[in-house]
Amino acid sequence: xxxxxxxxxxxxxxxxxxxxxxxxxxxxxxxxxxxxxxxxxxxxxxxxxxxxxxxxxxxxxxxxxxxxxxxxxxxxxxxxxxxxxxxxxxxxxxxxxxxxxxxxxxxxxxxxxxxxxxxxxxxxxxxxxxxxxxxxxxxxxxxxxxxxxxxxxxxxxxxxxxxxxxxxxxxxxxxxxxxxxxxxxxxxxxxxxxxxxxxxxxxxxxxxxxxxxxxxxxxxxxxxxxxxxxxxxxxxxxxxxxxxxxxxxxxxxxxxxxxxxxxxxxxxxxxxxxxxxxxxxxxxxxxxxxxxxxxxxxxxxxxxxxxxxxxxxxxxxxxxxxxxxxxxxxxxxxxxxxxxxxxxxxxxxxxxxxx
Numbered sequence: 001x002x003x004x005x006x007x008x009x010x011x012x013x014x015x016x017x018x019x020x021x022x023x024x025x026x027x028x029x030x031x032x033x034x035x036x037x038x039x040x041x042x043x044x045x046x047x048x049x050x051x052x053x054x055x056x057x058x059x060x061x062x063x064x065x066x067x068x069x070x071x072x073x074x075x076x077x078x079x080x081x082x083x084x085x086x087x088x089x090x091x092x093x094x095x096x097x098x099x100x101x102x103x104x105x106x107x108x109x110x111x112x113x114x115x116x117x118x119x120x121x122x123x124x125x126x127x128x129x130x131x132x133x134x135x136x137x138x139x140x141x142x143x144x145x146x147x148x149x150x151x152x153x154x155x156x157x158x159x160x161x162x163x164x165x166x167x168x169x170x171x172x173x174x175x176x177x178x179x180x181x182x183x184x185x186x187x188x189x190x191x192x193x194x195x196x197x198x199x200x201x202x203x204x205x206x207x208x209x210x211x212x213x214x215x216x217x218x219x220x221x222x223x224x225x226x227x228x229x230x231x232x233x234x235x236x237x238x239x240x241x242x243x244x245x246x247x248x249x250x251x252x253x254x255x256x257x258x259x260x261x262x263x264x265x266x267x268x269x270x271x272x273x274x275x276x277x278x279x280x281x282x283x284x285x286x287x288x289x290x291x292x293x294x295x296x297x298x299x300x301x302x303x304x305x306x307x308x309x310x311x312x313x314x315x316x317x318x319x320x321x322x323x324x325x326x327x328x329x330x331x332x333x334x335x336x337x338x339x340x341x342x343x344x345x346x347x348x349x350x351x352x353x354x355x
């Protein structure tokens with residue numbers, strides 16, 4: 001089986017729900033394959049946004065769309081018990097059926113904000129493994145008992161006449177470091193990589209995922225590798241890159257301020273240093289995201305490898321990601337008139353990949 005090359009859109013759950021739903025519908029109309037919601041966290045309040053529940057938002061999106069795949073990209077088992085995650089997955093199965101994709105990740109900054117995982121002897125890999133085992137156990141419908149190092153569950157079997165879906169949706173694990181990336185290959189249906197993913201980081205991630213799959217006796221060719229990539233588009237190259245410049249600024253500032261250790265390999269793959277990015281983080285703190293965008297030089301934006309600029313530039317960049325081994329583009333469209341940008345992607349970029 002050959003994994004199809006999918007191009008989707010990812011959006012953080014930090015904007016008004018109606019705006020997010022409108023964007024999802026625009027992406028469906030434009031012909032994108034998937035719409036992912038990543039759970040925002042309260043850090044974004046510092047920059048005029050509000051964190052919202054991605055599971056709740058995606059349920060609304062599922063109700064308002066008919067064709068496009070819809071995914072959690074990601075939610076964290078540090079904020080929801082795996083049994084609760086399974087319950088919320090049932091809601092998505094009710095609404096979206098086979099369109100639903102389930103993404104899990106540790107979300108380091110969220111862990112930091114709520115005081116979870118800091119100094120604990122059990123690492124994120126154990127938390128993730130136990131979470132996946134419990135979610136699958138609950139959703140399969142049989143009687144299920146589980147006693148792990150972190151989580152416990154005791155769930156009775158579904159009765160034959162229970163009015164509910166059966167089965168487990170595709171489960172993807174997000175990871176930046178080698179341990180979680182290999183785990184994604186061994187127990188998941190694929191790997192999701194973080195923002196500021198570059199083609200070089202895709203190649204690094206693919207090696208880790210394939211190693212994990214090989215040790216588990218799985219065929220890595222059947223796994224997806226989804227990558228979050230900032231981007232924007234316009235008929236003019238300079239204008240088309242401005243949204244990506246601003247979104248990159250927000251993420252780069254976040255990595256400098258909050259998750260240095262986890263971001264090291266991401267930045268190394270991009271050829272970026274923390275010293276190079278410090279002015280971006282400083283501008284973000286003093287003047288907000290617009291000021292930070294001005295601190296993102298053309299050289300930094302080039303290193304980030306955003307899918308941005310004219311339609312032809314976006315096509316060329318997507319081809320670079322595909323050649324590196326990415327099977328699922330998770331494009332974060334930013335900037336002015338994002339529904340209009342989605343339409344332009346649909347008219348001038350997506351047809352190239354549908355031939």
